[in-house]
Amino acid sequence: MKHTPHYESYLKILEEELIPAMGCTEPIAVALAAAKATEALGATPEACRVEVSGNIIKNVKAVTVPNTGGMKGLEAAVAAGIVGGRPDLGLEVLSKVTKEEIAEMAQFLQTCPMQVLPSGGDQVFYILVTVTADGHTADCEVVDFHTNITRIRKDGKILFQNQAGASAQTAQTDRSVLSVKEILEFADTLDIQDVAPVLEQQIAYNTAISQEGLKGGWGAEMGRTLLELHGDHLPTRLRAAAAAGSDARMNGCELPVVIVSGSGNQGMTASLPVIEYAKAIGADHEALLRALAVSDLITIHQKTGIGRLSAFCGATSAGCGAACGIAYLDGAKAEVIAKTIVNTLGICSGMVCDGAKSSCAAKIAAAVEAGLDGYEMAKVDLGFVNGEGIIGADVEQTIVNVGRMARQGMRHTDEEILNIMLGL
Known part of the structure; x- marks a missing residue:
């Protein structure tokens, strides 16, 4: 099977990003x-x-x-x-x-x-x-x-x-080689053994802390509460799985997670909804690993222009990535996945980061929901178009626009959030 032009770089990016914390x-x-x-x-x-x-x-x-x-x-x-x-x-x-x-x-x-x-x-x-x-x-x-x-x-x-x-x-591999088109081609053509070690660790670690969070007793118990409020429906399970991991992690759980873009919350958001969805539809293990590669890399691609830390909530990027992983599991075409990204970013790119704490779990749930809504719109060829706010001419320009807004436009927002937190 012919590999993509930046195949080795994509593998290194996954190895650098998906580490335990x-x-x-x-x-x-x-x-x-x-x-x-x-x-x-x-x-x-x-x-x-x-x-x-x-x-x-x-x-x-x-x-x-x-x-x-x-x-x-x-x-x-x-x-x-x-x-x-x-x-x-x-x-x-x-x-x-x-x-x-x-x-x-x-x-x-x-x-x-x-x-x-x-x-x-x-x-x-x-x-x-x-x-x-x-x-x-x-x-x-x-x-x-x-x-x-x-x-x-x-x-x-x-x-x-x-x-x-x-x-x-x-010191890290150049992230500018990432694109939505090549990420999908990479997932289609990758040799599973090349990604299995890092992705299987992501599945094991992040699933374990999610299950711990669903037991309750951690923070605001967002994951468990979602299931109690809305029942055991698949979209609710996808949101609850990711939120529960954050419930536990933000409140002192000693279980490790596999992070993405330097964040355990983003690592859980990018992976747990995809894992839960694969389980629900009976997808095989190889399909799950390919879908996780899509979700992780699309999350990383968005975060490259934003930076590790900003006033932009990273759950937005990861919830968008998860929706793309789910779409990939469904066999969606590249055009649908691209539109899923654009739609998701059009829905919830205004969510701010006001620090790590219990409410991160709720923001994760909201980001996953936005991703699922964006995908449902894309499946019936509905979506937001060029010139509507931050939406660009295509998916790559939209990602660039969001990165610009987050890295440059939200710097003063970041300062004011910190001042508020410190009572200044």
Whole structure:
């Protein structure tokens, strides 16, 4: 079977994006930086300084950090990384915290002075954790995305530096090769064994946390409530599956998820409705994997122009991706899938991100519903057309338009959301 021109790049993009993470990825990235800085220091810190961009503050403020005994916020994430972090585990840095270490975290917060400051400059994603003890200082800097450690120093001496420096997006495979047309061709022609390891992990991890969320007791219980309110209908099950995963994850569940575009919520939104739909129609495993590749890559394609963090709710992109994965399972033509994207973005591109917290589950449910509505419209050749608001001449121009709106147009919105959250 002939592969698409950028076949290897598409595989690498999936491998780079679909990685396991425990807990909301922003506090976990803070915990990872704290763990790396403490490892470099070689001692228990006597004081800490944390400099982060506004979007990090926004996405850490109200979310429960896993394996902390229910603590929330930047200080909790730093303490968790210092006391119980395993720096070699990446975004699963808090996965092996002991009960004794959880107790130590609370004590550490009481005894260690910790200064939290907004970072200077205009970087959307920035974390710098500095720790001191016995006259020595160490720091760890993370820039642009969650695992991109750009520098680790001790006493001013550089122990590690990413050669790409502060612009280390270049460390990842070029996302500009993505297009809706080639994504669909890639899914049609891919060798399943090339994607099976990452996609099967996505199925296993994200299904497990969704099932945990449906048991109830997590946050606002959006997933369970949807089923109770609307019954066991397929569209409701698709929304509830994704929302329930977020219910659990935003409220301290210790199960890992496989993320997409740096976000566990987006990883669950892009995958769980597709998994649930495949189960309902009796699709075989190979068809499910191809559909997940479509959903994940279309989500990533949309997020490339938006960036990792913004005032634009990432669930919108992932709900759109999920609808495309469902359409692919139905055997929809490329024209229908393209129109599904345009319709979905026309419906709910106004949903803002006001940080990670319990209401993310409700936004996920809304995004999946918008995707399903967009698909139903596309199936009967109905949709929004060029010149109507942000809708462009075709699907690619529409994606570019939304990226421009989110990355540039919503920057002031992002600032005001943060000011509101901080009571300024």
